[in-house]
Amino acid sequence: MRGAGTRLLATTALLAIRAIRRHVLRSFLTVLGIVIGVFAVVTMVTLGKGATQSVHDQVSGLGANLLTVLPGNGPGRGGGGEAPPPFKPEDVTAIRGQIGGVTAVAAQAQASETAVYNAANWSTTVNGTSDAYLDAQNWKLTAGRRFSADEEESGKSVCLVGSTVARNLYPGQQPVGTTLRLGSISCTVIGVLATRGQGGFGQDNDDTVIMPIKAVQRRLTGSRDIRAIVVAADPAYDSAAIQLSIAELLRQRRNIQGGKLDDFTIFDSRQIADTLSGVTGVLTAIVSAVAAISLLVGGIGIMNIMLVSVTERTREIGIRLAIGAVGREVMLQFLVEAVVLSCIGGLIGLVLAFFASLGLSAMLGVPFVFDPLTNIIAFAFSGLIGVVFGYFPARRAASLNPIDALRHE
Amino acid sequence: MSEPLIRLRGVTKQFGEGEAAFRALKGVDLDIAAGDFMAVMGPSGSGKSTTMNILGCLDVPSSGAYLFRDHHVEHLGRDQRALLRRRYLGFVFQGFNLLARTSALENVELPLLYRGEDKRRRHEMAMVALEKVGLVPWARHTPAELSGGQQQRVAIARAIVTHPDVLLADEPTGNLDSERSVEIMELLTDLNRTSGITVLMVTHEPEMAAYARTIVHFRDGLVESIERKPA
Known part of the structure; x- marks a missing residue:
């Protein structure tokens, strides 16, 4: 049946x-x-x-477990009160020296400039940072070379251009070896960055020029202030624990008393994701x-x-x-x-x-x-x-x- | 003649309850021999249709006994009666009741489907049945493409395709002209003679009843008389 x-x-x-x-x-x-x-x-x-x-x-393109430390408590800070103090190069050294489980620490200073090459010009963001930033971000080059220790130390006027900048200023041309004007200064292009595409918030990651931080501080911003510290955490370590110890260290260094709120914020790329x-x-x-x-x-x-x-x-x-x-x-x-x-x-x-x-x-x-x-x-x-x-x-x-x-x- | 195939004993049927109750059958006794050709006659409301429904296992008596091949079937449930119909009974209706937009062959195959016959066997058996009613050339035609007489012959093929014991025909010539009626009656007579199938037929028309071997007259819910033709 x-x-x-x-x-x-x-x-x-x-x-x-x-x-x-x-x-x-x-x-x-x-x-x-x-x-x-x-x-x-x-x-x-x-x-x-x-x-x-x-x-x-x-987010994983940004590099695994990236912590970004910014002054101020959160992006929504209102106009009231005095601006929180920026970070100093010593803070970066302290994080590098005292926090375990960190693979790369890079300071960042920023300036908006108009880049000019031949007759073409392009408004972009100049990022002052170090070789460690490229490691932290897992950012490769398509041409040229990275900064040498000597160039970083002396704040030499050399730069890496993002692919958006390269496309707009050097159509059909090789930027490496040319001299690029950034506002009032000029720098030698030593490398071209690989394309990263849009960031998590829709910004164009490739619209940038990267220089040694000392060069940016000395020639463009005119101060030793650091806008952001980028820390790459070792994937074997707990990024939340690293985040806590960085916060502890910075509270000490910025002299924040027990009950007071942090005057800085640490973003964890994984949390954002x-x-x-x-x-x-x-x-x-x-x-x-x-x-x-x-x-x-x-x-x-x-x-x-x-x-x-x-x-x-x-x-x-x-x-x-x-x-x-x-x-x-x-x-x-x-x-x-x-x-x-x-x-x-x-x-x-x-x-x-x-x-x-x-x-x-x-x-x-x-x-x-x-x-x-x-x-x-x-x-x-x-x-x-x-x-x-x-x-x-x-x-x-x-x-x-x-x-x-x-x-x- | 041998043991009766079907025996009704004191069968009553009541519709409704209390004041509105209507007794359609008031105690029917009837024996039907295997191989008989019986015409059931009587005026409207005499109980002949109710009796046919009970004989066809479409309905159950209110009281009394129905013996089919010496088995009591008056207490069977819905599904058991369906299985009984599937195995032993075939139906032909006044209005043909073929599936529309379905070929004659598929209509004839339908009962075999419920018997679980495979495709090849269904086709074989249906073609044999269609041959018996002389409609092989019309196998692929739908009812709409066939005349009334042809439709009724498809219906007869459908009824006999499973080789049932009993063929129940409810006014099979009611919708046909006299020429087609004669054809259908000759077909039924022939089937009764050659394959020994017991035919029970309700009819109003004495000419059609004349084809039968036994004629039962109903009146007021009772069997009034039974005429048997000499063999």
């Missing part, structure tokens, strides 16, 4: 497809809700995963939940049509019962029909979602992440909707009295 049951299921599926083909337009309208629902959910989840992936890529991913995740979940409602509506649509279909085919059900179909078999027929319908809808939705997310992710500049699990779950869910919303009409069909059903006009 087992073989007969399987055969019956196969035959029932065939009957269902025939019944659906008989009413192509109606079947299409019926599954439209499921199509839209699956399409919306899968597209949203796929784009959301792409966005999360993109955040992770960018997690926060951004969290935000993307929550947004994805909310949008997907809204999209899931159309799945539900789609299910109700299927139930509605199946009920109509049961009424319309009352005589057919009567015939089947009279020639010896048991209730179970009639029920199976209508259930399979509902499931086949909703699965077709789900499949169409998946195909549409695939192409839409392919196009949209290209448009939005996030990577396209095809997640088989999302697709499988969405497809299974559309099938489940068929079962749930097909059950009631199918049971109604199975419970018809054959005598009444045969008389039905």
Whole structure:
């Protein structure tokens, strides 16, 4: 009897497809809700995963476990009170010497200047820092060489240009060896930085010129102030612990008493990544939940049509019962029909979602992440909707009295 | 004649309860021999349709006994009765009741589907049944493309494809002109003679009843008389 049951299921599926083909337009309208629902959910989840992936890529591109120390307590500091003091070169030395588990420490001083080469000019940010910064950021060169210890120590006027600067000032030309004017000073280009793309906040990482920090301090900012300290943590160490000991050290050096708040902030790249991913995740979940409602509506649509279909085919059900179909078999027929319908809808939705997310992710500049699990779950869910919303009409069909059903006009 | 295939003993059927109750059958006794061709006649409301529904296991009696091949079947449940119909009974209706937009062949294959026959065997058996009713050239046509007489012959093929013991026909010629009616009656008679299938037929028309070997008259929920033609 087992073989007969399987055969019956196969035959029932065939009957269902025939019944659906008989009413192509109606079947299409019926599954439209499921199509839209699956399409919306899968597209949203796929784009959301792409966005999360993109955040992770960018942050890991910054170098693993990067701590950035900035003066002031947080980016949202209001205008009140005096500006917190900047860091001094001694702070950098202290961190390098006293904190364990740190692979690179680099000070940063910044100035905005207009870079000029031949007739072309370009406004950019000049970053004064050291070789350690490139290590911390895991930033490679495409041409030339990095700073020598001697150039760093003496604050020689040499520089590395970012790819955006190189593209704008040196179209089709090799920058290495040329002399670049930065505002009132000039420097020799010794290297070109590899392209890093957009940062986590949309800024262009490649729109920069890097010089030894002493050169920037002496010739551009005119002070020994340090705008930021970049610390690369050894991945084997706990970055949160390193963050705490840096904070401890700086509180001491900046003379902050017990109860007072820090007048500096330490950003952990991994925390930023997690926060951004969290935000993307929550947004994805909310949008997907809204999209899931159309799945539900789609299910109700299927139930509605199946009920109509049961009424319309009352005589057919009567015939089947009279020639010896048991209730179970009639029920199976209508259930399979509902499931086949909703699965077709789900499949169409998946195909549409695939192409839409392919196009949209290209448009939005996030990577396209095809997640088989999302697709499988969405497809299974559309099938489940068929079962749930097909059950009631199918049971109604199975419970018809054959005598009444045969008389039905 | 051998042991009766079917025996009804004191069968009653009541519809509704209390004041509105209507007793359609008031104690029917009836024996049907295997291989008989029985016409069931009677005015509307005489109980002939109710009796046919009970005989066809589409309905159950309120009281009394129904013995099919010496087995009591009056207490069987819905699904058991369906299985009984599947195995032993075939139905032909006044309104043909074929599945629309479905070929004659597929219509005839339908009961085999529920028997779990595989595709090849379904096709074979259905073609044999269609041959018996003379519709092999029409196998691929849908009911809409067939005449009334042809549709009823498809219905008969569907009823006999499983080789049932009993063929129940409810006014099988009710929707046909007299020429087609004669064809259908000749077909039924032929099937009854050659394959020994027991035929139970409800009819209003004495000309159609004349084809039967036994004629049962119903009146007011009781068997009024039974005519048996000499063999």
